[in-house]
Amino acid sequence: MNNTSLNILGKWHQRYRFQLILLILLLLDCYNLIFVDKKFAYEFVVDLFTQCVILLPLYIMHRQEIDNTRKLQESEQRYKSLFLYNNAGIYVVNLDGSLNTASPNLLELLGYTEAEIQNTLFSSLFRPEDRRLVQQTFADIIRGSLRSTSRKLQMRRKDGEYLTFDLSSVPLKADGEIKGVIGFAKDITEFERMQRRLADAQTQLNNIFGSIDIILWSYDADENKLLTISPACEKIFGYSPEEYYEYPGLWAAQIYDGDKALVNNRISAASKKIPVDTSLEYRVIHSSGEMRWVESRLFSSYDERNRKTTVNGVVLDITHKKLVEKNIQTDLDLAREVQKSVLSPPIYTPAFSIDARYIPSKSLGGDMYAWYRIEEHRYGILIMDVMGHGVSSALICMSTRSLLRGIIQANLSPEEVITELNNHMNKLFKGAVPAANFYFTAIYLLVDLKNRTIEYINAGHPSGILMDGNGKISELKSSCLPIGLIPVLKAEKQTILFKGPVRLLLYTDGLIESPGRLLKKQLDLLSEVMRETKDKPISMVMDTVLASGKADKQIELDDVCLICLEIQ
CATH class of the missing domain: 3.60.40.10 (PPM-type phosphatase domain)
Incomplete structure (x- = not known):
């Protein structure tokens, strides 16, 4: 018989052994009545009743034992899931602020053994400037004035390196009394590092975004809503980004009347997925009343269902370029006339x-x-x-x-x-x-x-x-x-x-x-x-x-x- 069969048989025996005993006793009584005494007597009924009275409490106790064992196993499993296998480390702090215990994964993150860290002041694991805050927070929890708390703090590893944790702490109660503090410590060091990198990149992007004399904009064609526009719009068009967000029709109103149909048709075509030239030159009226030339480039994008349309664009001020082109053309026309004259x-x-x-x-x-x-x-x-x-x-x-x-x-x-x-x-x-x-x-x-x-x-x-x-x-x-x-x-x-x-x-x-x-x-x-x-x-x-x-x-x-x- 293989191990699997033995395990199944063992579990069956453990679950139904009491019922098996009752069945065996009943069979013995029947055997004694039929083959030994060969008669039905009052004593037999009394004996059978006595056996049932004695065995019934035992059966009830047996069922309670099974239920308690099951609950204990479930509690053990929950403990393992919570304490051993949870991604977040768990810690328990005594009333005096010393560390009672810590989960293996938290100990591994900090580089300590349980013996090395047990009964040490929990606040000593934090940066010196944060220790007073930790002590005060735990004191408030123990007094009952603070039900729970969540903070980002740095804890010191054994090698001196600091890791960033998201700490969540609550009172640990037993018999209605607060016996200490229990909490979760989730390592977010890498997450925070990535966040800082993203923040630095965003800062650099914003610096570039705000310093270049090019307007970058994004427009939701379905909602007819301006999503974003760079600060360069104030220099080129004469109005701030906030004014364009507040008055969505402001940009369209600035387009020179003779170019409005051309620009509107192009944006409409882009929003309807109709191929268009990516570059267009047209005139706008600056807030000062000055006419300026701009070059606009459009890039349409769609969502994963290919439904929602976002039109992104780049706008460059080409007024100087147009002026130079005009002067060059004037010179070329003059040179051409000179050529003809000879x-x-x-x-x-x-x-x-x-x-x-x-x-x-x-x-x-x-x-x-x-x-x-x-x-x-x-x-x-x-x-x-x-x-x-x-x-x-x-x-x-x-x-x-x-x-x-x-x-x-x-x-x-x-x-x-x-x-x-x-x-x-x-x-x-x-x-x-x-x-x-x-x-x-x-x-x-x-x-x-x-x-x-x-x-x-x-x-x-x-x-x-x-x-x-x-x-x-x-x-x-x-x-x-x-x-x-x-x-x-x-x-x-x-x-x-x-x-x-x-x-x-x-x-x-x-x-x-x-x-x-x-x-x-x-x-x-x-x-x-x-x-x-x-x-x-x-x-x-x-x-x-x-x-x-x-x-x-x-x-x-x-x-x-x-x-x-x-x-x-």
């Missing part, structure tokens, strides 16, 4: 006509054209496109423009003109910025009306389109590297002989470059336009070309220069 005026004569169109992009660019009359029957023509955009490209363009008149009117050959321009680019950036970072493409033409020739060099530029009187198209293709890429540029001119009237179209890459469209298709389109407008004035040719480009949304990001010349 462009060559059109020439219209019976034998020779030339005109151009210049469409600048939003920023400064490096597209430029120029032409000069060298002799009565000779003209020098240049179109160029500096790499990139912005101020640097425009400056290179203007620097080159200042040299063109002297170079072209010096009656130089196309090779000499290109060489001079390449030398200028290399000298311009020598010792400062590597010249390879800046270059430009160009086509230079030398038109001779008397000899009916066009000499040209295409330095990495888009091909020019030449159409004769019969509508035949020829291309002026690139014949050398762009200008400024290398110190010594070898360029060889190409010569075109013509007899009858011709038209020539020159342009920069902004006219033909379009995402998703083949370059050949764009060139074919230009050739088709030239054929369709061969009997129209050259101004109409250029207008038609530009109109077709706008229809295809080609002319958007880059500058466009377009030259059309006609020789009769």
Whole structure:
């Protein structure tokens, strides 16, 4: 028989042993009556009754013993749960303030054995500055003037280290009299340490929160309630956080009328989980009446059920940035007008006509054209496109423009003109910025009306389109590297002989470059336009070309220069 069976049998025997004895006695009496005396007698009834009278008190006592044992076991279990297995330590203090006993876990926390700590003054375990408070508190409990108390105090370990405890103390009563004090000591040292760290972090966060000139805010879209807003709102908007909490509609009222619909639609979309741009610039009216620009960024968040919506945001004052942008734009507009002012005026004569169109992009660019009359029957023509955009490209363009008149009117050959321009680019950036970072493409033409020739060099530029009187198209293709890429540029001119009237179209890459469209298709389109407008004035040719480009949304990001010349 295994141990489990023996344990079950032992518990059964302990519980029902008295009933078993009664059953055995009854069986013995029956046996004696039937097999021994073999008759029913008065003495038998008396004996049976006597046995019952004697055994009944014993049975009652037995039941009481079982009940007491059960209660004792339950009390023992409660004691173990309370005294031995409770996370909080337990202490009992005598009337004289000495420690009567302490639970094992409390002793372990403090590093003492029970023998070392028993009968010592309980108050001696605390910091010197707290001992008087502990003594007074326990005295009040013993006198009955204080029913219970709960305090955070530090207790000294055996090694001298102090631990923080949450102490709860109550009177210990027996027979209606106070015999001492019993209490719980919960170790909260780590909890307090974490609380201090959190408090320090919160303090640092609040310091940052209050010092930065950025508004951080949180808004409950479901309750239409402002949850939090940082102190920077007073500097940017002119009102304190308290005023925004008290008047929820104050912020909306400060939005410039022309921007209210934009802002409200964006916040509404964010609260409804509709994707929106995270950044928005709009105007607000400061409490002083001054108009200011702000940039707002929104971040929506939802609860665990994806229901409640909180819209969080960051607001920056960008008034100065907008002012700088405005000044820069004014300067750019002025620079763009200067660029336009140096462009060559059109020439219209019976034998020779030339005109151009210049469409600048939003920023400064490096597209430029120029032409000069060298002799009565000779003209020098240049179109160029500096790499990139912005101020640097425009400056290179203007620097080159200042040299063109002297170079072209010096009656130089196309090779000499290109060489001079390449030398200028290399000298311009020598010792400062590597010249390879800046270059430009160009086509230079030398038109001779008397000899009916066009000499040209295409330095990495888009091909020019030449159409004769019969509508035949020829291309002026690139014949050398762009200008400024290398110190010594070898360029060889190409010569075109013509007899009858011709038209020539020159342009920069902004006219033909379009995402998703083949370059050949764009060139074919230009050739088709030239054929369709061969009997129209050259101004109409250029207008038609530009109109077709706008229809295809080609002319958007880059500058466009377009030259059309006609020789009769």
